[in-house]
Amino acid sequence: MHYTSWDRTDTDAPVLLAEDGPTVLGRFTGEDASVDGQVWGLHFDKEKGAKATLPDGRVLDAPANFGRAKNIRATLGERTFTFINESSTNWIVEDEQGSKIAQFSGGGNGVRKAILEFEGETDLPVEDVAGLSWLARMVLESRLGRSSLVLIGTLAVMSVIAILAFIF
Numbered sequence: 001m002h003y004t005s006w007d008r009t010d011t012d013a014p015v016l017l018a019e020d021g022p023t024v025l026g027r028f029t030g031e032d033a034s035v036d037g038q039v040w041g042l043h044f045d046k047e048k049g050a051k052a053t054l055p056d057g058r059v060l061d062a063p064a065n066f067g068r069a070k071n072i073r074a075t076l077g078e079r080t081f082t083f084i085n086e087s088s089t090n091w092i093v094e095d096e097q098g099s100k101i102a103q104f105s106g107g108g109n110g111v112r113k114a115i116l117e118f119e120g121e122t123d124l125p126v127e128d129v130a131g132l133s134w135l136a137r138m139v140l141e142s143r144l145g146r147s148s149l150v151l152i153g154t155l156a157v158m159s160v161i162a163i164l165a166f167i168f
Contacts, residue, residue: 004116040052046142
C-alpha cells in the first residue's frame with residue numbers, strides 16, 4: 001500500500017482505508033478502534049497526547065501537545081517514529097534512523113481525508129500503519145481548531161476596524 005485515507009461517512013466512527021478503499025484497515029471511535037480484527041483502547045487529549053493500547057499489551061504512546069508541538073515522538077513497542085512539522089500544514093514522519101517514511105498535509109482537503117502517504121510501498125505491519133494514520137489524523141484535527149480560532153480573531157479585528165473607519 002502506498003497511502004491511507006479516511007472515510008468519514010460515519011463521523012462517530014471513521015474508517016481507515018488502504019489507499020481509497022475498498023480495503024478497510026480499521027474503524028476508530030473516540031474510545032476504541034477495531035484494527036485487523038483486534039480491539040484497541042484509545043485515549044486522546046489534545047494538550048497531553050495520544051495513547052493506544054493494543055490487545056497484546058503494546059502501547060502506542062505519543063505524549064505531546066498536538067495543537068502546538070512541532071515535533072511529536074511516538075513509540076510503539078520497540079519502534080520509534082517522529083512527526084516533524086516542516087511548514088505550517090506539512091508534516092513528515094521519520095523512523096528511528098531518521099529516514100523519512102511518510103508525509104501528510106492539512107492543506108486543501110487534508111484534514112477531511114487525512115491522507116498519510118508512504119515513501120513507496122510500505123512494509124510496515126498493519127498496526128504501525130493504522131497507528132501512524134490515527135496520529136496523523138489527530139495532529140491535523142488538533143491544528144484545525146487553532147487555525148479556525150486565528151481566522152475568527154482576524155475577522156473580528158477587521159470588522160471592528162471597518163466599523164471605526166466608517167464612523168470616523
